[in-house]
Amino acid sequence: MEQTCEIAIDMKTGVIAPKGFKAAGIHCGIKRFKKDLALIVSDVPATAAGVFTQNKVQAAPVLLCKKYLQENEKFRAIIINSGNANACTGEQGYKDAVMMSVLTAEELNIKPEEVFVSSTGVIGELLPMDKISAGIKKIVHHLNNDDYKSPAEAILTTDTFIKTASVSFQIDGKEVTIGGIAKGSGMIHPNMATMLAFVTTDAAIEKNTFQTMLKEITDKTFNRIVVDGDTSTNDMVIALANGMSGIETIFADTEAYRIFYENLYEILKKLSIDIVKDGEGATKLVEINVEGALNDEQALKAAKTVALSPLVKTAIHGEDANWGRIIAAVGYSGVEFDPAKFEIIINGQPVLMQNYKVALTAKEANKLLKPDEINLLLKLNLGNGTATCWTCDFSEEYVKINGSYRT
Structure with a gap:
């Protein structure tokens, strides 16, 4: 609904x-x-x-x-x-x-x-x-x-x-x-x-x-x-x-x-x-939208896998638009996936287009990760499945909190 x-x-x-x-x-x-x-x-x-x-x-x-x-x-x-x-x-x-x-x-x-x-x-x-x-x-x-x-x-x-x-x-x-x-x-x-x-x-x-x-x-x-x-x-x-x-x-x-x-x-x-x-030690909110999966279930599976990836989350914290970490996460998510058809858009700006065509320089892409709120759109271009989930970055503060927290 x-x-x-x-x-x-x-x-x-x-x-x-x-x-x-x-x-x-x-x-x-x-x-x-x-x-x-x-x-x-x-x-x-x-x-x-x-x-x-x-x-x-x-x-x-x-x-x-x-x-x-x-x-x-x-x-x-x-x-x-x-x-x-x-x-x-x-x-x-x-x-x-x-x-x-x-x-x-x-x-x-x-x-x-x-x-x-x-x-x-x-x-x-x-x-x-x-x-x-x-x-x-x-x-x-x-x-x-x-x-x-x-x-x-x-x-x-x-x-x-x-x-x-x-x-x-x-x-x-x-x-x-x-x-x-x-x-x-x-x-x-x-x-x-x-x-x-x-x-x-x-x-x-x-x-x-x-x-x-x-x-x-x-x-x-x-x-x-x-x-x-x-x-x-x-x-x-x-x-x-x-x-x-x-x-x-x-x-x-x-x-x-x-x-x-x-x-x-x-x-x-x-x-x-x-x-x-308010994630422990978080500095950035990340909304992950997946489009073009075979179905909604696969779209959600891909979105959750990216949201869970420590490498993606630490890259976002470091404001490093390392698209290789994102495509790798989708690749091991278990969904139907053709990497040559994959696209990544960050805050409305294409970063990776189909056939591995890079749309921005690394320096230009990294600037897209500076805001506190980031929208990550992943297009699989295989079907009509869509899903959204939310995650945050991983920082050093997360380790400090969980290494010492007692009420």
């Missing part, structure tokens, strides 16, 4: 933008100083959808959220901690995740199975449940619908800025709003990158319709971003729809579905690109 209109994204409201949602973020002591506990609450029961990491090593909160989503119809809250992933923590870790939902439910006077749980941070350490328990008792008193920053701050780890977005639009004459926050900076790779994202909306959406839509859009956004090729244990996107806009319930194959889909896509795309911009 393609976007058909210009959509204006607001970066200053996030998950509290839709009607009937409150949120908060506080410091409870998992981290030394920074906020580390966030809570998102709907005033009324909400339909939910979720997409989770494909890593076979799945953290306790992921397992619990998948169970809750499968067994229950309505939800009220999401509790998130940062600084500790509660991953590879065995039976005790799962009990701790359950306890987070129980403690939150008690404070909100709702059922534990109405509370999603999420964690991010260091793997292999048990949660400091005494600090989290005290934090949950505290955070409910900070819930509000005018502070969009604190919950976005509380879910961060190595991120350098908050990732938040919202959009309002009309369905059947009524205003509908979608809001979202995300975190992610390292261990980012398609198939759910190492990231958390939480979406709220005051639309009413049928459960299966919502789940299918979220999965499809995630495949076009969060599953098309690359920082370093690692897939985490805690990744999830959780979305809540509480219906407080007053619109009729959205089902598939309707005009309301099309409108909502376009706007949700733009929100998730914005959050996805922010994650790549």
Whole structure:
């Protein structure tokens, strides 16, 4: 489904933008100083959808959220901690995740199975449940619908800025709003990158319709971003729809579905690109577009391979338009490929044309890599397949961060 209109994204409201949602973020002591506990609450029961990491090593909160989503119809809250992933923590870790939902439910006077749980941070350490328990008792008193920053701050780890977005639009004459926050900076790779994202909306959406839509859009956004090729244990996107806009319930194959889909896509795309911009040590955002593959699947495979290539990513960081690294990456991607038909265009300027004809001198081509945002168009000239994904450059700072990071 393609976007058909210009959509204006607001970066200053996030998950509290839709009607009937409150949120908060506080410091409870998992981290030394920074906020580390966030809570998102709907005033009324909400339909939910979720997409989770494909890593076979799945953290306790992921397992619990998948169970809750499968067994229950309505939800009220999401509790998130940062600084500790509660991953590879065995039976005790799962009990701790359950306890987070129980403690939150008690404070909100709702059922534990109405509370999603999420964690991010260091793997292999048990949660400091005494600090989290005290934090949950505290955070409910900070819930509000005018502070969009604190919950976005509380879910961060190595991120350098908050990732938040919202959009309002009309369905059947009524205003509908979608809001979202995300975190992610390292261990980012398609198939759910190492990231958390939480979406709220005051639309009413049928459960299966919502789940299918979220999965499809995630495949076009969060599953098309690359920082370093690692897939985490805690990744999830959780979305809540509480219906407080007053619109009729959205089902598939309707005009309301099309409108909502376009706007949700733009929100998730914005959050996805922010994650790549904030890639650990990144200095450049790179959009890779592949055209002319045999089909869309092959186009995406080629785009992802280039996005993952350390040689391509380091060349971009060094502002070296080494087209040989790009053509080599497409060549080993496994797609149908005729190198003599291949073309490379950087920021609208042809660099390599068919039959290996070089369009620019090395010095001229290198200048194309100076901007902070780079568009890389790769033409295979074999068919009609197209795809887009996003990546960033590799810098020395990435090694420094990952060689020393502890919360």
